[in-house]
Amino acid sequence: MEISNFDDLLSAARAQSQPQRLLFVFAAVELPEDATPAQRAGFERGEGGSLVPQMCVDKAPDELASFADLKEQAALFGKPWGMVFAAAMSGAPGKVLTSADADQPLERMVESIKQGQIAAFIPFDPQGQAVQLG
Template identity: 40%
Template sequence: MSIQFKELLDAAGTQDEPQRLLFLFAQIEKQDSKKHKQRQHGSVVPLMCVDKLPAELTDFSGLAAEADQVSAGWDFVLAAGLSGTGGQPPSTDDAEPHLNKMANDLMMGADLSRYVIFDRQGNPVSMQAN
């Protein structure tokens, strides 16, 4: 499924319960392969994460610029939504275990299809475990 960042924001605003958006920024760790000099091998590893209310975001470039202020070394961002209850959005504390799960899923090579993934330019990306 390919979704644009604006669609993600719009979808978060139309849910029955208020949402908190979860973002895990990841980078490519390249591994030197002396056997395969023509092919590069590596893995995608977690770098940093943040949670935001949809109202705190206007577009992808704003999120990317904020991330670059912390670390410009990211290559991808995984995104997910977390629903609130009783008309209240989840808190940052509520988001923490879900951000940890996102990081663990990435590190363990789990199925990432539950996340929307964007490259640095905001283009949707599809990742599969190898």
Template identity: 40%
Template sequence: MNITNYQELIEATQLQPEPQRLLFVFAKAELPEGHTIQQKTTFSAGSGGTLMPVLCVDKLPQEVVDFSQLVLESNQTGIVWDVVFISALDGRGGYPPNSDQAQQPLRMMLNQINEGKIGMFITANRNGDLISLNPA
């Protein structure tokens, strides 16, 4: 299934043979340490930089049916973010994974994002638009 928007992601979770738990890693765009003038110029123009994870959360799909719910909840933390990486975790025996079971996969997501291995995640901006990030 080719997911082109957040609503399709939620619908896809309902089509899976086992209940799902969604994993979210929010990241902020920053200039890398020791950046060049060119990197600063590119970043100021709205591209480039590095993505630093700043917040993680796991949710059942029915808890975040609408992307605006996710944004509203994240705003309550006071943490600023630019993009969110999204993945899903399969349940077993007809039950979705609980938050405790999501902690290790969230840590693995963080590690992959920090290593620049982001191709397997769905990525959205603050408006809920799915975006493609091309690692340099």
């Protein structure tokens, strides 16, 4: 299934035969202080920048009705973000995954994003549309 927006992700997670836990890392897109003039110009056009994780959360698919729900919950933390990265964890038959199960995978996800290793995640813009990076 192609995931072009957040609703597609929710549908895919709900359709799985095993219980799912969705992992989210919200990242700000910032320009490094030592950026060159060309990098600054590109950043102003919406290109480049560094991804800086701001906060993370895990949810069962049935805890979110839509992207608006996730966005509303993220707003409660009061941290600006420009992109949210998503991943999913599968449980085992009869084993519902908990937030405790998601702690280490979320930590690894944050570290991966800090290192620029984002290929395993689906990035969404603030409107809930999947985006291509790189």
